[in-house]
Amino acid sequence: MESRSFDIIIAGAGASGLSLLWYLLHSEDRALRNKQILLADRQLSVIRDKTWCFWDGRFLPFEDLIHHSWKSLEVRAFGNTFTGTLSDYSYHCVKSDDYTARIFQLAREAGNVTLLEADILGFADAGGKAEMETSKGTFTAEMIFQSALKPPGLSTMKLDISLKQHFAGWHITSEKPVFDPEISTLMDFDVPQQSGVSFVYVLPFSRHDALVEYTIFSEELISDEGYAHGIESYIRERLELDSSQYKTIYTEKGTIPMEDRSYPARYCDNVWNIGTMGGLTKPSTGYTFTRIHRRNAEIAAALEAGKQPPDAAASPYRFRVYDMMLLYNLHHHPEISVTIFHELFRKNSFDNILGFLEEKTKFPQELKIFSSLPWKPFFKSIYALKHRIATGA
The missing domain is CATH 3.30.9.10 (D-Amino Acid Oxidase, subunit A, domain 2)
Known part of the structure; x- marks a missing residue:
């Protein structure tokens, strides 16, 4: 069994782990670019197993990897079709094999990145460092960023839906x-x-x-x-x-x-959760791609400044409440949820809806959006979830 030390370990080679590696390799800080990095996952083959969609490309490392973009979107419900042309955004998709192949190529060319194909079994604090146990040995680093395992504190977080x-x-x-x-x-x-x-x-x-x-x-x-x-x-x-x-x-x-629960920021001391394991999936939509790139840019900026990465900031309180209300209806009233989507796209522009889903809107815009929707389901959800809403969601 192997045992080695690195400066940084990235555990998990999905979109979150790969994008973090890209930011580290393209840092303006020479010392950060030269740190010894281990990238580990159970398989490191280039396969197409996902298509990532998003509409805010400011944090995408490679614009040329966008497979296709659309300026027009449509939604259908109850026999009606709503079509909108985007002005503030474009809707993009990226194929996972294109993305993975590019960053693997950069990793192999960098000279300071080691690729490890192994099962990831666990993480532990190791006296001021972090330790990763795998099927091929134990590896230590000053810090680990992981998207491979559920955080051990997850089961204790508040959860209603x-x-x-x-x-x-x-x-x-x-x-x-x-x-x-x-x-x-x-x-x-x-x-x-x-x-x-x-x-x-x-x-x-x-x-x-x-x-x-x-x-x-x-x-x-x-x-x-x-x-x-x-x-x-x-x-x-x-x-x-x-x-x-x-x-x-x-x-x-x-x-x-x-x-509707928060995810722990860290697995243990010196091990940060990233990607879905870091709670970056938008609860009410499942969109994650842009959020992980924004977060990884923040991590790289902190490391460039010689600081430990801050814990990922939670969504603003009001957006956490919005997510909980929609999740409640999706769970308990699926038939009403389709009506909600129908009215949402019938009465609002696609740009405003996408901005709202990206949490870029102001409260007056959000009030206008909610005023266009059936109000009873949301009041019922507020009442059902009052114990959570009153304590910070």
Whole structure:
């Protein structure tokens, strides 16, 4: 079994770990750029297993890795279609294999990065340093940033609602030109709502190919056959393609936590939680990509200044309350939730909605948005969650 010391260990080679590595390698501080770094994960192969979507690209390391962008979005619900052209934002997607390959290449060229393919078993404080136990040995560093394991203090955090955003997607190519590559379907709720709040989103890359993703907000996952049935039905009924008219060239599947609890900032002394394990997933939407890049830029800036990284700042109180209210309705009143989404996109611009979801709006804008929605479900959620709202959410 191996035993080595490094300056910094990054445990987990998903978007959060890789983006942190990028910021460290591109630091303006020469000493930080030259620190010995270990990047560890159970597998370090370049595979396409995710498509990351976002609409605020200011913190994206590589703009050229954006696979496709859209200025127009549409949402469908109850037989109605709402379309909007973005002015403040563009909606982007990045393929995980493009992103991973680029940063792995930089890591191999850097000369100060060691890649370790091993199971990550745990972390511990080691007398002023941090220790990582793996299936291939124990490694120490001045600090560890981890996105691989659930923090041990997670179970003690306040929790009222815990849902999953689970999904499966097929990248298909069709013989017929059925897609408009200028318009992305953000949410199509005109699908069966049997297992929880369900929708399909479509990312069209050309007239002939697109990613079709079936998504559900619920406590329980469904079977692989259930996802396949949802996607096949949508392709057949909405896109009017039978199985002989398209080919599936790639599939993906995932689960994202949607919870109203805070995540501990640290696993233990000198071990920081990052990414989803650091609580950076937006509870009510599941969006994480932009938030982790913003956080990792903050970590790198602190290290450049010779300081320990500050704990990640929680969302402002009012946004935590908004998230809890929406989660409550998604959990307890899924049928009302679709109505809420219908009214949200019917009465508000897409730019304002995306700004609200990115927590960039001011209270008067938020009041205007909430005034456009059915008020009874939110008052009921406030009453049901008053014990949390009154104590800081």
